Amino acid sequence: MTDLDNPLPSNAQRVAETARELGLSPEIVTMANSTRTAEEAAAACRCDVGQIVKSLVFRGATSGTPYLLLVSGKNRVNEREAAKVIGEALARPDAAYVRATTGYAIGGIPPFGHDIALRTFIDADLLDYADVWAAAGTPHCVMRLNPRDLQAKTGAVTIYVY
Numbered sequence: 001m002t003d004l005d006n007p008l009p010s011n012a013q014r015v016a017e018t019a020r021e022l023g024l025s026p027e028i029v030t031m032a033n034s035t036r037t038a039e040e041a042a043a044a045c046r047c048d049v050g051q052i053v054k055s056l057v058f059r060g061a062t063s064g065t066p067y068l069l070l071v072s073g074k075n076r077v078n079e080r081e082a083a084k085v086i087g088e089a090l091a092r093p094d095a096a097y098v099r100a101t102t103g104y105a106i107g108g109i110p111p112f113g114h115d116i117a118l119r120t121f122i123d124a125d126l127l128d129y130a131d132v133w134a135a136a137g138t139p140h141c142v143m144r145l146n147p148r149d150l151q152a153k154t155g156a157v158t159i160y161v162y
Protein backbone atom coordinates (compact mmCIF):
# COMPACT_ATOMS: atom_id res chain seq x y z
CA MET A 1 0.00 0.00 0.00
CA THR A 2 1.35 3.42 -0.85
CA ASP A 3 0.99 6.64 1.12
CA LEU A 4 -1.47 7.87 -1.48
CA ASP A 5 -3.74 4.95 -0.67
CA ASN A 6 -3.49 5.61 3.04
CA PRO A 7 -2.83 9.29 3.76
CA LEU A 8 -2.22 10.39 7.31
CA PRO A 9 -4.95 12.49 8.93
CA SER A 10 -4.28 16.21 8.43
CA ASN A 11 -3.33 16.73 12.09
CA ALA A 12 -0.73 13.97 11.83
CA GLN A 13 0.60 15.49 8.60
CA ARG A 14 1.03 18.75 10.45
CA VAL A 15 3.01 16.95 13.15
CA ALA A 16 5.17 15.28 10.49
CA GLU A 17 5.92 18.66 8.89
CA THR A 18 6.94 20.19 12.21
CA ALA A 19 9.10 17.17 12.97
CA ARG A 20 10.89 17.65 9.65
CA GLU A 21 11.40 21.35 10.38
CA LEU A 22 12.95 20.38 13.71
CA GLY A 23 15.28 17.91 12.02
CA LEU A 24 13.44 14.85 13.27
CA SER A 25 12.04 12.17 11.01
CA PRO A 26 9.85 9.91 13.11
CA GLU A 27 7.67 7.42 11.38
CA ILE A 28 4.06 8.17 12.27
CA VAL A 29 1.98 5.07 12.77
CA THR A 30 -1.81 5.00 12.65
CA MET A 31 -3.03 2.33 15.05
CA ALA A 32 -6.28 0.44 14.56
CA ASN A 33 -6.93 0.64 18.28
CA SER A 34 -7.20 3.84 20.30
CA THR A 35 -4.00 5.39 21.65
CA ARG A 36 -5.94 8.05 23.56
CA THR A 37 -4.53 7.12 26.98
CA ALA A 38 -1.03 6.10 27.99
CA GLU A 39 -2.22 2.57 28.78
CA GLU A 40 -3.93 2.21 25.41
CA ALA A 41 -0.90 3.62 23.62
CA ALA A 42 1.44 1.19 25.43
CA ALA A 43 -0.75 -1.75 24.43
CA ALA A 44 -0.88 -0.59 20.80
CA CYS A 45 2.87 0.11 20.64
CA ARG A 46 3.72 -3.04 22.61
CA CYS A 47 5.97 -1.04 24.89
CA ASP A 48 6.30 -0.27 28.57
CA VAL A 49 3.78 2.33 29.75
CA GLY A 50 6.78 4.30 31.03
CA GLN A 51 7.86 4.80 27.41
CA ILE A 52 4.66 6.66 26.54
CA VAL A 53 4.99 10.44 26.44
CA LYS A 54 2.00 12.19 27.98
CA SER A 55 1.81 15.76 26.65
CA LEU A 56 0.08 17.61 29.47
CA VAL A 57 -0.87 21.28 29.35
CA PHE A 58 -0.95 23.26 32.58
CA ARG A 59 -1.75 26.93 33.11
CA GLY A 60 0.22 29.25 35.32
CA ALA A 61 -2.13 30.26 38.14
CA THR A 62 -0.72 33.78 38.28
CA SER A 63 0.36 34.58 34.73
CA GLY A 64 -2.09 32.46 32.76
CA THR A 65 0.88 31.20 30.72
CA PRO A 66 0.41 27.70 29.30
CA TYR A 67 3.16 25.18 30.04
CA LEU A 68 3.69 21.82 28.39
CA LEU A 69 4.87 18.93 30.55
CA LEU A 70 6.09 15.81 28.76
CA VAL A 71 5.54 13.10 31.34
CA SER A 72 6.25 9.38 31.37
CA GLY A 73 3.10 7.28 31.19
CA LYS A 74 4.08 5.62 34.47
CA ASN A 75 4.15 8.90 36.43
CA ARG A 76 1.68 11.37 37.81
CA VAL A 77 2.65 15.02 38.11
CA ASN A 78 3.13 16.37 41.60
CA GLU A 79 1.91 19.87 40.80
CA ARG A 80 3.52 21.44 43.86
CA GLU A 81 6.95 20.08 42.98
CA ALA A 82 6.54 21.02 39.31
CA ALA A 83 5.48 24.53 40.35
CA LYS A 84 8.77 25.00 42.21
CA VAL A 85 10.73 24.33 39.02
CA ILE A 86 8.43 26.34 36.79
CA GLY A 87 8.25 29.26 39.18
CA GLU A 88 4.53 29.64 39.77
CA ALA A 89 1.56 27.63 40.96
CA LEU A 90 -0.13 25.50 38.32
CA ALA A 91 -3.76 25.00 37.44
CA ARG A 92 -5.23 22.23 35.30
CA PRO A 93 -7.03 23.81 32.36
CA ASP A 94 -10.17 22.40 30.82
CA ALA A 95 -10.27 20.58 27.50
CA ALA A 96 -11.34 23.69 25.56
CA TYR A 97 -8.31 25.66 26.78
CA VAL A 98 -6.00 22.77 25.89
CA ARG A 99 -7.49 22.59 22.42
CA ALA A 100 -7.30 26.35 21.87
CA THR A 101 -3.67 26.48 23.05
CA THR A 102 -2.29 23.50 21.18
CA GLY A 103 -4.61 23.12 18.21
CA TYR A 104 -5.17 19.45 19.08
CA ALA A 105 -7.72 17.51 21.10
CA ILE A 106 -6.82 15.71 24.32
CA GLY A 107 -5.61 12.21 23.59
CA GLY A 108 -3.76 13.28 20.44
CA ILE A 109 -1.64 16.20 21.62
CA PRO A 110 1.86 15.94 20.20
CA PRO A 111 5.00 17.10 22.05
CA PHE A 112 5.69 19.80 19.41
CA GLY A 113 3.93 21.55 16.54
CA HIS A 114 1.37 23.52 18.54
CA ASP A 115 -0.53 26.65 17.59
CA ILE A 116 1.61 28.70 19.95
CA ALA A 117 5.11 28.06 21.25
CA LEU A 118 4.90 26.47 24.68
CA ARG A 119 7.54 26.48 27.39
CA THR A 120 8.26 22.79 27.66
CA PHE A 121 9.49 20.52 30.45
CA ILE A 122 10.40 16.84 30.22
CA ASP A 123 10.14 14.17 32.91
CA ALA A 124 13.65 12.85 33.67
CA ASP A 125 12.31 9.28 33.64
CA LEU A 126 11.65 9.52 29.88
CA LEU A 127 15.36 10.09 29.33
CA ASP A 128 16.16 6.61 30.67
CA TYR A 129 14.65 4.93 27.61
CA ALA A 130 16.32 4.38 24.25
CA ASP A 131 13.08 5.34 22.58
CA VAL A 132 9.67 6.64 23.58
CA TRP A 133 6.29 6.95 21.87
CA ALA A 134 4.30 10.19 21.70
CA ALA A 135 0.94 11.14 20.27
CA ALA A 136 1.15 12.47 16.72
CA GLY A 137 -1.93 14.66 16.45
CA THR A 138 -4.81 12.23 16.79
CA PRO A 139 -5.94 9.58 19.31
CA HIS A 140 -4.88 6.85 16.86
CA CYS A 141 -1.53 8.25 15.65
CA VAL A 142 1.78 7.79 17.46
CA MET A 143 5.45 8.28 16.66
CA ARG A 144 8.63 6.82 18.10
CA LEU A 145 11.31 9.28 19.19
CA ASN A 146 14.66 9.26 20.89
CA PRO A 147 13.94 11.12 24.14
CA ARG A 148 17.23 13.04 24.04
CA ASP A 149 16.43 14.25 20.51
CA LEU A 150 12.95 15.20 21.69
CA GLN A 151 14.44 17.19 24.53
CA ALA A 152 17.04 18.89 22.35
CA LYS A 153 14.60 19.85 19.60
CA THR A 154 11.91 21.17 21.92
CA GLY A 155 14.32 22.88 24.31
CA ALA A 156 12.59 21.06 27.14
CA VAL A 157 13.92 21.62 30.65
CA THR A 158 14.38 18.43 32.66
CA ILE A 159 11.93 18.10 35.52
CA TYR A 160 11.35 15.51 38.22
CA VAL A 161 7.59 15.32 38.34
CA TYR A 162 6.98 13.37 41.54
Ligand code: 5CA
Nearest residue numbers: 035036037038041054055094095107108134135
Ligand atom coordinates in the same frame (compact mmCIF):
# COMPACT_ATOMS: atom_id res chain seq x y z
N1 5CA B 1 -2.19 9.58 23.19
C1 5CA B 1 -1.86 9.43 24.58
C2 5CA B 1 -0.47 8.95 24.83
S1 5CA B 1 0.66 9.09 23.52
C3 5CA B 1 -2.10 10.73 25.29
O1 5CA B 1 -2.31 11.76 24.67
N2 5CA B 1 -2.06 10.67 26.62
S2 5CA B 1 -2.12 11.98 27.54
O2 5CA B 1 -1.97 11.51 28.89
O3 5CA B 1 -1.17 12.95 27.11
O4 5CA B 1 -3.51 12.62 27.30
C4 5CA B 1 -4.56 12.40 28.13
C5 5CA B 1 -4.43 13.38 29.30
O5 5CA B 1 -5.29 14.47 29.10
C6 5CA B 1 -4.84 12.79 30.63
O6 5CA B 1 -3.75 12.20 31.29
C7 5CA B 1 -5.34 13.99 31.39
O7 5CA B 1 -4.28 14.56 32.14
C8 5CA B 1 -5.72 14.97 30.33
N3 5CA B 1 -7.18 15.13 30.30
C9 5CA B 1 -8.10 14.21 30.07
N4 5CA B 1 -9.34 14.73 30.11
C10 5CA B 1 -9.18 16.04 30.36
C11 5CA B 1 -10.09 17.16 30.50
N5 5CA B 1 -11.39 17.00 30.38
N6 5CA B 1 -9.57 18.37 30.72
C12 5CA B 1 -8.26 18.54 30.82
N7 5CA B 1 -7.35 17.53 30.69
C13 5CA B 1 -7.82 16.31 30.48
